[in-house]
Amino acid sequence: MSVFKHHAKLETNVFFLAVGILLSVIVGGLVEVVPLFTIESTIEKVEGVRPYSPLEQAGRDIYVREGCYNCHSQMIRPFKDEIERYGHYSLAAESKYDHPFQWASKRTGPDLARVGGKYTNDWHVRHMINPRDVVPESVMPGYPHLMRPLNYAGIAGNLTALKVVGVPYTDAQIMNAKKDLEEQAMSDSPDAAVLKSYPKAKMGDVDGNPKVVTEMDALVAYLQVLGTMVDFTTVKPEKIYR
């Protein structure tokens, strides 16, 4: 144990103390951070997860802007009670294109990770305008201002920025961003081009005003795709054990 008797030498010398602190921070940092870039097994290999369509991405930005994450999580934990209530637990793969992710940690309202398809567009619009119109006991604030037109002039730029941080948008997807956004919000054709780029995107006008793309159209398109990309009937449980 005699080496421990000499710690005073290290602690009373400013230079050695600084070097010692630096070393421990570097080692701690490397061990925590480096594997995140190299571990391939963190993200489960499942089919179906795709980058958000331009309209969904615009809706996602509104979700972040309005601070919905303050009351809603998007992270179903692998607990019995949670999966009985919300459905299959969330996979890392399902938020691999989220920048920033919306896992959140506070649940004043329910988890939204699998809210896609649970309600109709009509319900979402009523609920967002004034939650108490449909759920009398709700404490969620109303967001009637979302009925204003969406500003999507810079949507191609948004996708480009996401591409820089690793979301695999193709050049064609970025070039067509504006067209795709308008098509998803205004057309409900099952042959729409946007569906080829972004399968399972919820098509069509949401808020009863097909001529204008509103923030509501975007937000609801985002909510309706949440948790719907992976078909869990095709996922072998053992393959996603971690």
Add this chain to the structure above:
Amino acid sequence: MASMEKDSVSGQMTTGHEWDGIKELNTPLPKWWVYVFWATVIWAVAYWIAMPAWPTINDYSRGMLGYSSRADLDNELKAQKQARGAWLAKFQTASVEDIAKDKTLLNYALVGGKVSFGENCSACHGSGGVGVAGAYPRLADDEWIWGGTLAEIEQTIKFGVRNEHADSRQSEMLPFGTGDMLSAEQVGQLADYVVSLSTKTPAAGSPGEAIFAERCTACHQEGGVGSKDLGAPALNNAIWLWKGNNQAAKDMVVGQITKPKHGSMPAWAGRLDDNTIKMLAVYVHSLGGGQ
């Protein structure tokens, strides 16, 4: 700097620091604290070996126990299924009618149905199925658009109404006020007649009656009793789907004739399992108006 020396009062060594005659003792940490500290270090090392802990270049150490929270969950679910096995197996094979007749199964269904209804249905149909005026039908009454028997309710829940599911219930009321269908005057007369139907005082011989017989009975049937096959609601009572709380019945009827609204409900097959859907059907049936 003074030299380190033995303090005569406590018997401890000093650090050798002295300020204005005050010397600093170099008291070692209490023994119990040191033991606990080393115990945590040993615990950490053992944990690293036993549990998944260390990242490697492109994987991580699985640990000797091979623990996985997700595998753990699946085992827990299997155990739960086994514990519920006896009545789950009966549920699997029983029809909704069988369940409603068997007292034990009925009890399970009512409790389970209530929980699932609160999570999945009450956002639209309200707590206890009271509905939302002008938007979502009340399920706690005996007015049914698509039918109030157990089997009909089960089918509505399973496949939903006017959604993308191939087996979804479908029907459409076309707008009658456009083109050369009906003039504004005729729409008014027709609406007056429909309102008279709903108050159970049908205006016999009125111009509205004739238009109703010609245009509307194909779906809403003679006397406005409605058709469950076509999802055309009964018009011969004051229970409305589309009338808002402060709206006059006639305004709503005119609105429906000129710009028909159509309710839509998601399909629950795929989202909820068959057993849960059966429980929900039995629960909804029990709310007051089951047929």
